[in-house]
Amino acid sequence: MGRGKTEIKRIENTRNSQVSFCKRRNGLKKKANELSILYEAEVALIVFCSRGRLFEYSNSNISSTIERLKRISDNSVTPDLDKVFATFYYQEESAKLRQQIQMLETSNRHLLGDSLSTLTAKELEELNKKLKGSLKRIRSKKHEMLQAEIEQFYRRGRITYLISSEHLRRGLQSSPPYKNFVLEI
Amino acid sequence: MGRGKTEIKRIENTRNSQVSFCKRRNGLKKKANELSILYEAEVALIVFCSRGRLFEYSNSNISSTIERLKRISDNSVTPDLDKVFATFYYQEESAKLRQQIQMLETSNRHLLGDSLSTLTAKELEELNKKLKGSLKRIRSKKHEMLQAEIEQFYRRGRITYLISSEHLRRGLQSSPPYKNFVLEI
DNA sequence: CTCTATCTATAAAT
């Protein structure tokens, strides 16, 4: 929202995104609060940012809301912090995280052209397509960076003229007085 | 919002308010989801309506988010030592695993041509090389699979001769007695 | 932080 439409996908972590995150967090909190007032609801909101910091909101008491959830969610979806249960629970969580890591590693290997034998012909074809797309984006990014660099040089006065290789081939005789130059790539 | 300004105070429970409650709940959920995607945050939302019905949202797993919250909040109390130790141990482990996941996700994104702005020119070039290598391996794997498939056909007697397009172009006159054939690709 | 143009959510009506 605002001055430009925001596509909903992961964004680069910039100074600006920090500000936006804060704004949206507050917006969410405000709406949660409105909901709780308008409809006499009990609302709890928990947010961990990507760097692990915690932000929470509750119109009553977050622990009691969680307890209430526990009671409803079938006796023990959320284990007690009793030692045994805690240990068990964390093991489960570790297992899940490990599983996720395995998946990501497999995906990575495939993207790097490894372990291809586990793929079907169709999956292989899809992978092929994806990689072609990546290369395309990478190429255009490279181009973009190069352009930016050249602009920089211009700005610092290190380049007076940009000469194409074609131009060079034809000879510099008729050209302006060069000091420094780079070839167009 | 909408056709009239809504004062934020408890409202009568009417048929209309039910609809509004639903809308606002969904709006809140949507925003929570956007927050989690845009900033890679872990978000959990718990709502109990006034009649006690539960609505929840979580972009990952609500129990694990709650546990994560507890692990942080419980630092204020003094639990028994075993518990502290176990919790600490698994917390460390989880943190490491999460970190690994982040790394893998970043790598994956780069391989898919996303979030390229975080890379230097050199890294971009390396990525480019890697992907070219992948594509090469994928192509050769595709070829290999195709070959294997053709062999299969041979073994089942579905193909008698494999004819190259060059061969075909020259004409079939001087060739052996064909029954079935496929073109080499 | 404040401002504001622009985008989004939603109250009310259909």
Place this chain on the structure above:
DNA sequence: ATTTATAGATAGAG
């Protein structure tokens, strides 16, 4: 459910 008019949220700029 779908539409519409309006209040609200917020991205980017200052």
